[in-house]
Amino acid sequence: MEPPVALITGVTGQDGSYLCELLLAKGYIVHGIVRRTSNLQRLRLDHLRNMPDVHGKTFFLHYGDLADGTTLRRIIQKVRPRELYHLAGQSHVGLSFEIPESTCEEVAIATLRLLEICRDQPEPIRFYNASTSEIFGTATEAPQNEMSAFRPSSPYGCAKAFATDMAKVYRAGYHLFVCNGILYNHESPRRSENFVTRKISRQVARIKLGQSDRLVLGNVQGRRDWGHAQDYVETMWLMLQQERPDDYVVATGKTHSVLDFVKAAFAVTGMDWEKYLEYDKSIERPTEPVELVGDASKIRNLLGWKPTRNFEDLVREMVEFDLKDLGG
Numbered sequence: 042m043e044p045p046v047a048l049i050t051g052v053t054g055q056d057g058s059y060l061c062e063l064l065l066a067k068g069y070i071v072h073g074i075v076r077r078t079s080n081l082q083r084l085r086l087d088h089l090r091n092m093p094d095v096h097g098k099t100f101f102l103h104y105g106d107l108a109d110g111t112t113l114r115r116i117i118q119k120v121r122p123r124e125l126y127h128l129a130g131q132s133h134v135g136l137s138f139e140i141p142e143s144t145c146e147e148v149a150i151a152t153l154r155l156l157e158i159c160r161d162q163p164e165p166i167r168f169y170n171a172s173t174s175e176i177f178g179t180a181t182e183a184p185q186n187e188m189s190a191f192r193p194s195s196p197y198g199c200a201k202a203f204a205t206d207m208a209k210v211y212r213a214g215y216h217l218f219v220c221n222g223i224l225y226n227h228e229s230p231r232r233s234e235n236f237v238t239r240k241i242s243r244q245v246a247r248i249k250l251g252q253s254d255r256l257v258l259g260n261v262q263g264r265r266d267w268g269h270a271q272d273y274v275e276t277m278w279l280m281l282q283q284e285r286p287d288d289y290v291v292a293t294g295k296t297h298s299v300l301d302f303v304k305a306a307f308a309v310t311g312m313d314w315e316k317y318l319e320y321d322k323s324i325e326r327p328t329e330p331v332e333l334v335g336d337a338s339k340i341r342n343l344l345g346w347k348p349t350r351n352f353e354d355l356v357r358e359m360v361e362f363d364l365k366d367l368g369g
């Protein structure tokens with residue numbers, strides 16, 4: 042039997058790289074779309090690109106841009122994936138207030154573009170759309186589930202709400218196999234430093250190693266439902282293996298504040314957080330979602346998924362990784 046073929050947009054990101062490893066381990070041929078930049082580094086994928094029996098054999102990269110429909114169409118026609126995991130796009134909520142137009146282009150319109158291309162293909166493609174808890178923004182109920190109303194509170198949340206709704210429309214209208222994974226915050230040592238958890242773990246490690254003497258953050262009272270990215274990418278694959286396409290909330294059901302994360306991270310190193318934490322008003326966002334916490338009972342009960350790591354495990358793993366990484 043021919044191995045299944047998957048195509049991933051956003052393959053160089055945290056989720057894309059974990060998903061790529063998962064699919065390769067399951068025997069897939071994996072194709073990833075990467076943007077052309079002057080920087081050829083793809084740190085999260087280097088280990089795979091350096092494996093001669095993987096790179097160019099079961100794992101391939103293609104240049105493409107979410108704004109370039111002709112190229113996306115050509116790649117999809119050439120690769121003919123059974124499964125398409127659409128993870129790419131500007132994903133920083135705070136930044137979306139500064140670059141709302143390009144965020145909406147990348148997040149909303151590009152998803153529609155891909156759905157349109159999939160609609161035209163002779164063979165059906167199973168499509169995973171990376172939705173997010175940000176669609177619930179100023180939710181009036183907690184926890185949120187698949188039936189909760191969309192009330193986004195940022196340009197990014199609005200764009201994701203559009204993409205999520207469009208995915209539902211294509212599922213109902215054209216019978217495409219499209220799933221929305223409504224993922225709550227998911228972190229790991231592969232998270233980039235412009236997100237708060239990695240900023241904290243890396244800075245705490247620098248302080249411990251004598252390379253820095255403060256941690257500057259914006260609002261530390263906001264609460265998030267934080268899980269581990271490696272646990273969460275498994276749900277992407279699970280969703281596409283079902284008989285019918287559907288939407289699923291993926292969350293731990295527990296929240297912690299940013300300050301809780303700070304305290305836990307300093308605790309890993311045995312340092313007193315109060316000596317180092319500083320506040321910078323300019324990092325605050327024009328609006329923040331209310332407490333976002335997910336009810337993942339649908340995916341737990343129907344697909345049998347559950348997270349394998351808790352908050353403390355996550356913080357420890359990130360800080361210990363950064364201590365090692367920065368300490369040489």
Ligand code: G4F
Pocket residue numbers: 132133134135173174175224225226227235236237238240257258259260261263264265299324325326329
């Ligand atoms: O780490 P954050 O930037 O994550 P945020 O905004 O919750 O979004 C992440 O999770 C969403 C849900 O899965 C995704 F849709 C989205 O793409 C992204 O992955 O910020 C978390 C909290 C916020 O309240 C922010 O205001 O941390 C606060 N914060 C305080 N100081 C900071 C900082 N955030 C960042 N990035 N940097 C700071 O210095």
